[in-house]
Amino acid sequence: MSENTEKAVGNHKKFYSCSAAILCAFSHEIGISEQEARTVAAPFAGGRMEKCGAVLAAEYILSKKYPDQAEQKCSELEKAFVDMNRSAMCRELKGALTGTPLRSCRGCVTDAAELLDKML
Secondary structure (H helix, E strand, O other), rough: OOOOHHHHHHHHHOOOOOHHHHHHHHHHHOOOOOHHHHHHHHHHHHHHOOEEEEHHHHHHHHHHHHHHHHHHHHHHHHHHHHHHHOOOOOHHOOOOOOOOOOOOOOHHHHHHHHHHHOOO
């Protein structure tokens, strides 16, 4: 596990939201402070935008790091995440409709961080 991934998982263990865990761990990649990262992450957390907050945060990092390739990079990350977990939708990952979770929030943070780290 990379240092960035370990930091993201550690952040989540400290009760950061899934999106804040990712954004704070990778904030240095786009030149923002961890405080700024927490602010940016807030709207992505808890399935408020339907997609997994960890995925949204990783896509945000990619969009800022590679603005000219953002669409392609984000699509690649999301496809890889779905290949791993069968969905990128928070509700489906948590099993809200079926009662059977596909992946834990911590697992989503780990997967999104590992994928993001490979793409950077």
